[in-house]
Amino acid sequence: MRILGDAQVIIGNPQVLVHVEKITAEKVPVSGDLNEIVEALEKHSDKDVVMLTSGDPLFYGVSRYLCDKLGKDRFHVIPHVSSMQLAFARIKESWDDAHLANLANQPLESVVAAARISEAIGLFTTEEIPPREVAKTLLGHDLDYFHAYVCENLGSPNECVTQGDLKEISEQTFGPLNVMILVRKPDVPDRPMSLVGKRKFGNPDDVFRQAKPKRGLLTPMEVRCIALSLMDLGDSSVVWDVGAGSGSVSIEAGMIAEKGSIYAIEMDAEDHGLIRANIEAFGVKNVQAVLGKAPDAWADLPDPDCVFIGGTGRQVRGICEQAMTRIKPGGRIVCNLSSIENLAEVHQLFDSEMEAAKVTMVNISHATYQLERHRFEASNPTFLVSAKKPLKKS
Structure with a gap:
């Protein structure tokens, strides 16, 4: 109030200026246009000026823009509780x-x-x-x-x-x-958006039914696209998706390998139910949800042409080793990893026992619009490790 009382000019939105009507300073109303605010400040730069805003000026407020535009040494920021x-x-x-x-x-x-x-x-x-x-x-x-x-x-x-x-x-x-x-609200599962315009692969994450926020259980769209390309699916491929989560990889693999068989293996009963719901929503008849823990869950499944493994646990190397014993010669394993420890172990295994071991780091950033500028927010990087099982020697 002392600073407002000493000001010669007070600049602000009319809804804010109404609260300082009794103060004798000149009032300059402005809209939310940032350029208009800068022009008003520059016009009265030879006077003691207060820019009065509601809320916190550094929390989605005008001060960040003014700092960039005018320089931090031109003014002080005096916040109230936002x-x-x-x-x-x-x-x-x-x-x-x-x-x-x-x-x-x-x-x-x-x-x-x-x-x-x-x-x-x-x-x-x-x-x-x-x-x-x-x-x-x-x-x-x-x-x-x-x-x-x-x-x-x-x-x-x-x-x-x-x-x-x-x-x-x-x-x-x-x-x-x-x-x-x-x-x-507690304990309410997510619901997918409309499936209108459904794609064979690269569907938006929102079209899949997911559990109440469990980050990491759905392979993101960009990572999914790259993983599916590394899996090298054919029209009749047999695919295992181990640790299938919500089943997004299984479902898109099923739409690509239309005459094949895809097995979405998941040990969490809730997620197993979501896989079944997603299978029904997408209408893929060649995808089967399998409830159980690897490797016991795949004991009675046909040998795969391709295995996709979501590797978030410490046992991922062991799962890869056991999957290698079942995959057909010439078949491919693609492992989605989030830690450098798992990356090192799986890559070492593939490099010594398989062919064409390859590591791809996927680091995606999406633009967000703030204060008339686009900024990029990066997602956590993930690693895709792929390899091919050697053909049997004649």
Whole structure:
């Protein structure tokens, strides 16, 4: 308040300036356009200027842009408690691992994608995309498993917190100054998006039914495409997918090897059920879900032309060794690994016992749009190790 009282010029959104009407400084209203804000600051650079914003200026706020545009030495940042922090405090929910987004500079589609793997989501909504629109969009994607809170006018005398399921929120209207929080209901599995435009391979991750967020149980689309190419599938290939998770590799292998037989081997009963649901959703008749632990689970299966192994455990080398005894001569093994320890062990095994051992590191980054700039967020790197079983000597 002392700094505001000493200011000669106060720049801000009209909704913010209304709170400092009694202060004698010149008021300069601006919209959310960042270039307009910079022009206003430059125009009054010979005076003591305060740029007044709501929430935290360094949390999806204007300060990052001003730091880049004008330089950090041009101003001081004096934050208050952010409205996002206040909102989570009001509903008494942790936001340690919450997905946080500002719909003023991030597309609603990114929130839909995040909703499939997030336990909690915190959103700055906008007048163009209010809470009711967010709720309708999520419901339209069959994402009805969130309890919603809309926190209006946080910190002011007319503060209000509304809670309900998404259908209830989709039918209500809220004030423009709000934070929306979505908290996933416990023990509710994910639901896939529409299968319209289904591809033989490289389907988006969202079209597969997945367990309540268990990161790593679904082979990502980009990794899946490369793995399937390394598997060198034929029209009638017999394929084992060991540690199949949600079955995405099995299903796409089944669509490529239309006359073949694909066995999705999974020891987790819940995931085994999801594999069966995905098989039914995609209508692949040549994929069979096998509940059990390798190698016992494959004892009665026909010898494979190709084996895909999801290698997240310490026993992955042993599984590869046992699979090598069953795979047909000339057949291929492709192993998806996340640790360098497993990578070293499996590559050493393949290099000594198999042919054409190859390692591919897959490191994918996706663009996100923030403050009128595109930035790239990298996914964790993964390793694909592939090799071919030698043909029998004549």
